[in-house]
Amino acid sequence: MASNCQISTPEQYVDKLLDDVGYIKHIYDKSFLENSCGEGNILRGAVRRYIKSALSEGYSDEEIKKGLENHFVAYDTDPECVIRCIQSLNSVVEEFGLFNVNWNVTQCDYLKCKAQEYDYIVGNPPYITYHDLTEEQRAFLRLNFSSCKKGRFDYCYAFIEAGIRDLSPAGKLAYIIPYSILRNKFAESTRNLIKSKLTKLTDYKGIEVFPSIVTSSISIICDSQGSDGFEYENVFFNKTTKMKKDTLQGEWIWENTNEGERKFGDYFKVSNSIATLLNKAFIFDIDKFDEDFYYVKQYKIEKNIVYSAISAKTCKSNKGAHPKRKGIIFPYSISGSKLDHYDEIEFRKLYPECFKYLQQFSEELLNRKVNPGVKWFEYGRTQGIQHVFEDKLVFSLVITNSINLYDADSRSIPYAGAYIRVKPNSGMTLEKAKEILQTKEFLSYVKSKGTPTTTTSYRLSVKDIEEYKF
Numbered sequence: 001m002a003s004n005c006q007i008s009t010p011e012q013y014v015d016k017l018l019d020d021v022g023y024i025k026h027i028y029d030k031s032f033l034e035n036s037c038g039e040g041n042i043l044r045g046a047v048r049r050y051i052k053s054a055l056s057e058g059y060s061d062e063e064i065k066k067g068l069e070n071h072f073v074a075y076d077t078d079p080e081c082v083i084r085c086i087q088s089l090n091s092v093v094e095e096f097g098l099f100n101v102n103w104n105v106t107q108c109d110y111l112k113c114k115a116q117e118y119d120y121i122v123g124n125p126p127y128i129t130y131h132d133l134t135e136e137q138r139a140f141l142r143l144n145f146s147s148c149k150k151g152r153f154d155y156c157y158a159f160i161e162a163g164i165r166d167l168s169p170a171g172k173l174a175y176i177i178p179y180s181i182l183r184n185k186f187a188e189s190t191r192n193l194i195k196s197k198l199t200k201l202t203d204y205k206g207i208e209v210f211p212s213i214v215t216s217s218i219s220i221i222c223d224s225q226g227s228d229g230f231e232y233e234n235v236f237f238n239k240t241t242k243m244k245k246d247t248l249q250g251e252w253i254w255e256n257t258n259e260g261e262r263k264f265g266d267y268f269k270v271s272n273s274i275a276t277l278l279n280k281a282f283i284f285d286i287d288k289f290d291e292d293f294y295y296v297k298q299y300k301i302e303k304n305i306v307y308s309a310i311s312a313k314t315c316k317s318n319k320g321a322h323p324k325r326k327g328i329i330f331p332y333s334i335s336g337s338k339l340d341h342y343d344e345i346e347f348r349k350l351y352p353e354c355f356k357y358l359q360q361f362s363e364e365l366l367n368r369k370v371n372p373g374v375k376w377f378e379y380g381r382t383q384g385i386q387h388v389f390e391d392k393l394v395f396s397l398v399i400t401n402s403i404n405l406y407d408a409d410s411r412s413i414p415y416a417g418a419y420i421r422v423k424p425n426s427g428m429t430l431e432k433a434k435e436i437l438q439t440k441e442f443l444s445y446v447k448s449k450g451t452p453t454t455t456t457s458y459r460l461s462v463k464d465i466e467e468y469k470f
């Protein structure tokens with residue numbers, strides 16, 4: 001199961017959810033649902049507020065007890081959680097001299113409950129990736145939730161859909177959910193469900209909300225009555241902006257601290273590395289060689305079809321005294337800066353030893369899902385091969401703290417991550433590219449534009465880097 005399925009919301013975020021959803025006063029006769037209550041962290045905060053607000057509005061202990069019994073509903077599938085949640089709520093009410101509350105907290109699957117209306121729905125629903133759902137769960141969700149009809153959905157999409165469905169006509173919902181919902185292509189219908197009701201979105205990117213898990217979080221506040229715009233709060237940048245909903249198309253990306261005038265991509269070309277789709281066939285450790293051949297086990301490979309294979313990772317680890325070298329077969333013809341494809345007969349004639357070497361992998365090479373027109377002895381994807389023989393900077397598209405850029409000469413071929421080269425007549429140099437990207441402005445851009453892979457690492461695309469303004 002995904003890591004957060006049993007993780008409780010820390011108290012400060014419970015308070016923030018309750019503040020943002022307006023669960024503050026005049027709540028005596030408002031119903032409250034926690035549909036996946038765990039050990040009751042959110043409920044504890046809500047119950048405390050409920051009692052304080054009711055006491056300040058003059059309700060008696062008896063009325064408050066009745067209110068707690070009638071207006072709070074909570075579910076969890078885990079019987080242990082239900083027991084601990086009730087114990088925890090009892091300890092809260094005892095602080096106010098209230099005893100023997102008959103809590104409506106039950107062991108139940110919320111997604112199988114009959115729809116009912118609530119004035120407040122506040123939660124941190126379980127996140128379970130498609131990969132971790134059982135076939136039975138997938139089939140149930142696909143059948144019952146429009147947000148789970150297509151692709152690799154997450155369990156929490158159904159909780160979002162059911163939560164919005166169960167709001168009373170003036171109901172409000174506050175959820176803390178994974179950041180990936182903003183970007184995941186299979187969350188598009190969930191985003192559309194949220195969109196019309198959304199009044200506030202808090203972005204916790206770069207902030208560790210749940211100490212034990214690495215995914216970044218957002219919280220959403222939805223109002224049954226909908227609204228034209230919404231508030232976007234970025235906690236890391238301590239900035240709140242009023243936004244229009246027409247910005248919410250496709251992936252939801254807004255915060256852009258990138259205010260320079262020149263686009264990186266106008267001066268530099270950023271490309272994905274080559275992708276062989278079977279590295280073990282094309283890349284090998286260089287141990288033995290002579291004037292004409294590299295020797296790999298019982299095979300040999302013509303030296304003039306082999307280049308140096310590099311990645312940000314190998315560049316980093318090769319900083320030692322005895323760097324390990326890797327070779328990569330480049331099965332294309334190059335004349336000057338022009339690159340061409342061999343036909344099989346020609347390739348075999350020119351490089352008989354390399355041909356024999358690759359033949360040992362022929363079955364796996366033939367089984368790759370390659371780009372159209374790719375031959376069995378070529379790289380699976382055509383990306384990155386055209387201009388690879390230029391001086392470049394190699395880097396990883398997952399960036400932590402700062403971007404590490406490694407110089408690579410024209411005879412090195414990057415096989416992971418991406419590379420940057422200078423555009424002709426741009427008047428720029430690779431040194432200048434380093435200066436531009438190794439700034440705190442670029443790091444802020446990474447944090448706002450990148451998709452978090454952990455709370456400190458972000459994945460960017462080559463397009464994101466070309467769009468950076470300096």
Ligand SMILES: C[S@@+](CC[C@H](N)C(=O)[O-])C[C@H]1O[C@@H](n2cnc3c(N)ncnc32)[C@H](O)[C@@H]1O
Binds near residue numbers: 038076124
């Ligand atoms: C991330 S925890 C959140 C606990 C609590 N909401 C909090 O924020 O502290 C999610 C909880 O959902 C429960 N759960 C998982 N599937 C459920 C379902 N279908 N219906 C109700 N609860 C479920 C898990 O047992 C777990 O306690």
